[in-house]
Amino acid sequence: xxxxxxxxxxxxxxxxxxxxxxxxxxxxxxxxxxxxxxxxxxxxxxxxxxxxxxxxxxxxxxxxxxxxx
Amino acid sequence: xxxxxxxxxxxxxxxxxxxxxxxxxxxxxxxxxxxxxxxxxxxxxxxxxxxxxxxxxxxxxxxxxxxxxxxxxxxxxxxxxxxxxxxxxxxxxxxxxxxxxxxxxxxxxxxxxxxxxxxxxxxxxxxxxxxxxxxxxxxxxxxxxxxxxxxxxxxxxxxxxxxxxxxxxxxxxxxxxxxxxxxxxxxxxxxxxxxxxxxxxxxxxxxxxxxxxxxxxxxxxxxxxxxxxxxxxxxxxxxxxxxxxxxxxxxxxxxxxxxxxxxxxxxxxxxxxxxxxxxxxxxxxxxxxxxxxxxxxxxxxxxxxxxxxxxxxxxxxxxxxxxxxxxxxxxxxxxxxxxxxxxxxxxxxxxxxxxxxxxxxxxxxxxxxxxxxxxxxxxxxxxxxxxxxxxxx
Numbered sequence: 270x271x272x273x274x275x276x277x278x279x280x281x282x283x284x285x286x287x288x289x290x291x292x293x294x295x296x297x298x299x300x301x302x303x304x305x306x307x308x309x310x311x312x313x314x315x316x317x318x319x320x321x322x323x324x325x326x327x328x329x330x331x332x333x334x335x336x337x338x
Numbered sequence: 339x340x341x342x343x344x345x346x347x348x349x350x351x352x353x354x355x356x357x358x359x360x361x362x363x364x365x366x367x368x369x370x371x372x373x374x375x376x377x378x379x380x381x382x383x384x385x386x387x388x389x390x391x392x393x394x395x396x397x398x399x400x401x402x403x404x405x406x407x408x409x410x411x412x413x414x415x416x417x418x419x420x421x422x423x424x425x426x427x428x429x430x431x432x433x434x435x436x437x438x439x440x441x442x443x444x445x446x447x448x449x450x451x452x453x454x455x456x457x458x459x460x461x462x463x464x465x466x467x468x469x470x471x472x473x474x475x476x477x478x479x480x481x482x483x484x485x486x487x488x489x490x491x492x493x494x495x496x497x498x499x500x501x502x503x504x505x506x507x508x509x510x511x512x513x514x515x516x517x518x519x520x521x522x523x524x525x526x527x528x529x530x531x532x533x534x535x536x537x538x539x540x541x542x543x544x545x546x547x548x549x550x551x552x553x554x555x556x557x558x559x560x561x562x563x564x565x566x567x568x569x570x571x572x573x574x575x576x577x578x579x580x581x582x583x584x585x586x587x588x589x590x591x592x593x594x595x596x597x598x599x600x601x602x603x604x605x606x607x608x609x610x611x612x613x614x615x616x617x618x619x620x621x622x623x624x625x626x627x628x629x630x631x632x633x634x635x636x637x638x639x640x641x642x643x644x645x646x647x648x649x650x651x652x653x654x655x656x657x658x659x660x661x662x663x664x665x666x667x668x669x670x671x672x673x674x675x676x677x678x679x680x681x682x683x684x685x686x687x688x689x690x691x692x693x694x695x696x697x698x699x700x701x702x703x704x705x706x707x708x709x710x711x712x713x714x715x716x717x718x719x720x721x722x723x724x725x726x727x728x729x730x731x
Contacts, residue, residue, distance in 0.1 A: 275508035276654035277695045296689055300655040308692045333510070 271309035271335045272320060274301060278331035285332060288323040291316060309335065346540070347548060348556040349532050350571045353430035355462065357469040360432040367436050367473055368538040372402060372444040375538060382542035383554045384534065388412060388490070388527025389598075389623040391611060394534065397524060398444050400514040404522030406448040410499055411438045413454035413463075413528040414483035414490030417596045418645070420625045422558035423528050425569040427459040430532060431466035435478065437531030440538050442476045445524055449479070451499050454528075456482040487597075487649035491696040492525050505651050506696030527623070529558050549574035553610050557624050564589060564630035572609070578626070579605035587630040590726075591712055595622030597642050598701025601635070601712040618708060634727040636716045639709035640665070640672035646702045657699045660690035664706055674720045680710050 272292065281299035292310050293301040303310035312320045312334065324332040346352045346363075354360040370378075380395035401407050411434060415423040427434060434452075442450045454460045460482055467478055483489050484504050491506045496517045498504035510516075517523020526534075533555060537545045546554040553574040560569050565584045572581060578592055582605065591603040600619030607613050614620050629635055647661035664686045671679040687703035694700070710717070719725055 273510060274693075275695070276656065276693060277506075277508050279655055281655045296656060296660070298655055298659040300659075300693070302689065302693070306692070335510070 270312045270314070270317065270320070271307070271337055272303075272312055272323075273309050273333040273335050274303075275331040275333070278329045280329045280331075282328050284326055284328065285323040288326065289316065289319055292320070311337075346536070348571045349426065349430060349433060349529070349536065349558065350569075352433060352536065353426075354432065355429060355466075357432060357466070357473075360430075364433070364436075364535075364539065367439055368535070369443060369475075370440060370538055372446065375440055375444045375534075376402070378537055378542050379534065382537045382545040383552075384530065384537060384545065385553070385611075386527055387529040387533065387557055387624065389595075389620075391620060394526065394530055397514055397526070398441065400512075401522045401524040402445040404515065406521050407445040408449045408451070408499070408518040408521050408523040409438065409442045409445060409447040410450075410495055410518075410523065410525045411441075411452040411454075411528050411531050412490060412492075412495050412525050413452065413459060414495065414504075415455060415623075416485060416487040416489050416649075417623060417625055418487075419560060419562050419596055419627050420623055421560045421567070422569045422624055424455065424459050426529055426532060426558060427454060428462045431462045432470065433532040433535050434528045435463070435466055435470065435474070436535035436538075437526075437528075437533070438478060439474055439476060440534055441524060441526060441531060445522070447476060447524075448521075449518075450476045451479050451481050452528075453481045453483050453495050453498060455485060487646070488651050488696055488698050491698070493696060495525050496523060505653060506694075506698070508695045529624075550608075550610055550612070552612055557621060559609070559621075559624040559626055561626050561628065563592070563628040564633075565628045574621070575608045575610045575613075577605070578602060578607050578609060581609065581626060582628050585628055585630070587632065590629045590631040590633075590635060592629065593627040593638075593642075594619050594625075596625035596627075597646055598622065598697070598705060599625065600704065600708040601629075603712055618704065632727060634672070634716060634725050635709070635713040636668075636672040636720060636725075637727065639706070639713065640668040643668040643702065643706060643709075646698070646705070650698060651696075654694040654699070656690045656693035660686055660693075660699065661702055664690070664702065668706065668709070671717065672720065674723060674725075677721060680717055683710060
C-alpha cells in the first residue's frame, strides 16, 4: 500500500507529518517529505490505521491510499 | 516509390508547407489498420521525441486497449532554447498532420487535437488543415498553448484540451489509461508524429538506416549558445562535437537536453540514450546549448536555475519554495559565496525531487546536480575570488 500526495492540493499544514512520523518528515516550509524517498511512500500494514486517519484528517484532502498490485 | 525512399532520409528533406508540394513529395496519407502501425513502430524502434523517450508503439497499444480514445499532438515548446517543434510545424505541417491521423486511426480515436503555440505554428497548422479537409478521416481541433515552460507537461496538455488553464495537475492514473475527461489519451510530440507518418510510408527498415541499431532514426535538435542557433536533423548517436563543429571558439561543455538536462564536457560523447544515461543525461527534446571556455559555467547555471524557479507554476509547495531557494544558492555560488553552498544546493536538489505534480522540480534538480559536478573547478576558482570569464571577476 502506498500514500499518494496531491502536491497541488497540499498546503503544508503538517498534520500528516504528525500522524505518520514513521513515513513522513517535513521540509523547512512544512511540506511532507517521504522518508523512503519514493514518489508515493510505502505504508506498512501495521501503519494502515494511522495512514487512513491522516487521509481522513488532511485539511486540504491531499492524501490518498493506493493499493499496490 | 523506390527512388523516393532513397532520396528522402528524414523529416526536413521531406518538408513541404503546402499540400500540393507535400503530395508530390510524400504521396497521400498511408492509411493502415491499427495493428499494422503498432507492429511497424515496434520494428522501427521509434521513441518519443518530446523528452521522455518512451517507445511509441507501447503507448499507442495501451491507449488502443480503451474506448473513445483522445489523441493530442503536442507542439508546445516552452523550452527557451528549443525551436524544433516550431520549425517542423511551420515547414512540414502536413507530415505532422499525417502522423496525427495515423495515430488516431491506430487507437480508433473519438477526438483528435493539435496543441500548438499561438502565432506562426498555429497559423501554419490551421492553413494546412483547411487544405486537407478531403484527406483527413478525423477532424482536428487546434488548441493554442501558452508559452511558459511547463505548458507542454503531459497533464498540462490534458488540462488545456479539457478547457482548463494549461497547468500540470495531480494524476492518479497514467494519461494513456485516463487522460482527457478520464478517457484513454495519447499525447505525442509533433516530431514523433511526423516520424510515425514516414515510417508508415517507407517502412521500419528505411527508418533504421539511420541512427544506431538500438536507437534507430533521426531526431531534430536545436543548437545554440556558442554556435549559431539553428535546427538540424541528425541521426541518433551523432557525436556531440560533430554537431557543434560550427563553433569558432574552444568549447568547455554543452548542456544536452535543455534546461532540464545535463552538462556534457566530453565532446566525443554520442548523442544517444546509451551514451548519455551513464552520465545522467538524455537527448530530451533535442536541445544542445554550447558553452565556450571564456564564459563562466557557474554563472550560466545560476541564470538557468533562476529562470526555472521563475517558471514554477507555484502550485506545489516543494517547487514553489524549493526552486527559489535553489536559485538563490546557485546565484550566491556564482557570486563567490561560502564553502557550504555546493552542499546546500545538493541537499535542496534532493529535497525537491519527486515532490511535485509534474517533472519540473525533478528536471531542475538534475540540472543543478550536473552543474555542481561539471563545474567543480569553477566553484573552486570562485571561492578564491577568480573566474574563468575574462570579462568577469
